[in-house]
Amino acid sequence: MSEDQGTTSPVALLTRGQCSYVNHFALGESVEEIAQGRDVSRATVLEMRRKIMKRLGLTSLDQFEAFAQRYGDEAWERTYQ
Numbered sequence: 001m002s003e004d005q006g007t008t009s010p011v012a013l014l015t016r017g018q019c020s021y022v023n024h025f026a027l028g029e030s031v032e033e034i035a036q037g038r039d040v041s042r043a044t045v046l047e048m049r050r051k052i053m054k055r056l057g058l059t060s061l062d063q064f065e066a067f068a069q070r071y072g073d074e075a076w077e078r079t080y081q
Helices: 016-026 031-038 042-056 061-079
Strands: none
Touching: 016 031, 016 042, 016 061, 031 042, 042 061
């Protein structure tokens, strides 16, 4: 989705914290690596992923992974705006 088409990026639906998690997944980090790096439990990372998927209307991990790969850079930029 590009701005020249008059559409809003789905990244705009996410909080900065959620964007940060998307970026970690886009970088190929595992749930365990994200949890360790953020000093949170594995369950916290899984819950954040579930909330992101729900907010975006994603129904499978394949959809989530595709989203993270497509929008990871944009999510990173939004995290640090």
